[in-house]
Amino acid sequence: MNVGKKIRIKRIVNRVSGKTVIVPMDHGVSSGPIQGLEDIDKTVNMIIRGGANAAVVHKGIVTSTNRSEDTDIGLIIHLSASTAFNPNPNDKIAVCDVDEALALGADAVSVHVNIGAGGESSMLQALGKTAKECNRWGLPLLAMMYPRGDNIAITVDSVKLAARVGAELGADIVKCPYTGSAASFAQVVRGCPVPVVIAGGSKMTDVETLLMIEGAMQAGAGGLSMGRNVFQHENPERFLRVVSAMVHQGLPAKEALEMLKG
Numbered sequence: 353m354n355v356g357k358k359i360r361i362k363r364i365v366n367r368v369s370g371k372t373v374i375v376p377m378d379h380g381v382s383s384g385p386i387q388g389l390e391d392i393d394k395t396v397n398m399i400i401r402g403g404a405n406a407a408v409v410h411k412g413i414v415t416s417t418n419r420s421e422d423t424d425i426g427l428i429i430h431l432s433a434s435t436a437f438n439p440n441p442n443d444k445i446a447v448c449d450v451d452e453a454l455a456l457g458a459d460a461v462s463v464h465v466n467i468g469a470g471g472e473s474s475m476l477q478a479l480g481k482t483a484k485e486c487n488r489w490g491l492p493l494l495a496m497m498y499p500r501g502d503n504i505a506i507t508v509d510s511v512k513l514a515a516r517v518g519a520e521l522g523a524d525i526v527k528c529p530y531t532g533s534a535a536s537f538a539q540v541v542r543g544c545p546v547p548v549v550i551a552g553g554s555k556m557t558d559v560e561t562l563l564m565i566e567g568a569m570q571a572g573a574g575g576l577s578m579g580r581n582v583f584q585h586e587n588p589e590r591f592l593r594v595v596s597a598m599v600h601q602g603l604p605a606k607e608a609l610e611m612l613k614g
Contacts, residue, residue, distance in 0.1 A: 357488015357524060363459040364406035364426035364492065371602040372549065372575035373592065375399045375582050376408035380432040382441070390581035393418050395583050400425045402592025406459070411448045414456045428494055429453040431482060432464035442500050443471030446478045450485035460492035467514045469501035476521065483522025495523030510535045515544040527551055527577045530564050537571035547574025552581040558612060565598050566605035575599050
């Protein structure tokens with residue numbers, strides 16, 4: 353990792369634990385102003401107060417959002433997009449590039465690739481091109497890697513492949529779905545030479561979410577990248593504080609649930 357990446361990655365990763373809590377808020381392009389993202393200023397400031405290490409947003413949100421908290425947060429600009437109305441919503445295209453992200457103050461960028469989906473070839477090409485530019489400018493790259501498409505299921509093998517592809521093509525951090533258990537996700541982590549963070553996925557109960565985080569951390573995950581389970585929570589700030597304690601301090605799920613209720 354070059355010097356620029358080493359400096360910038362410290363802005364999105366906790367320097368003590370070496371782990372990260374990322375809150376993606378790029379859903380406005382795919383799904384519109386869903387619950388929790390209607391007032392983006394409010395949500396951004398709320399996750400800053402909750403202690404998230406970084407947020408993922410599209411470029412337009414960077415220029416239209418007012419971060420009023422004294423504490424800052426790592427900025428990851430998402431470069432990929434598709435909408436729910438697209439006949440093939442799994443086909444992500446580039447809507448921003450590294451140069452533009454740097455001009456907007458990005459600490460890192462992210463690219464979404466759906467392995468097995470129609471358009472996989474162009475998505476992989478975009479990932480490789482972005483990795484080249486990130487290496488040139490010293491910008492960390494988060495690759496969101498999902499096994500997704502016709503007849504493609506989320507299995508240990510499919511997630512292992514997706515994560516490894518992200519690392520092979522130049523990602524510094526890979527985001528992928530959780531495989532259901534600490535033992536199975538440990539296989540994903542072992543097979544990926546860069547840190548792996550779990551995706552939050554669909555909205556779950558607190559117990560389900562905390563157990564998933566516990567399993568991922570036991571498996572050696574580098575943290576999490578969780579959106580709806582954070583910003584659609586009834587108390588996002590408290591939830592983030594609890595989640596951060598699990599990721600950075602090893603708080604068990606049972607104690608985390610008690611802390612959340614308290």
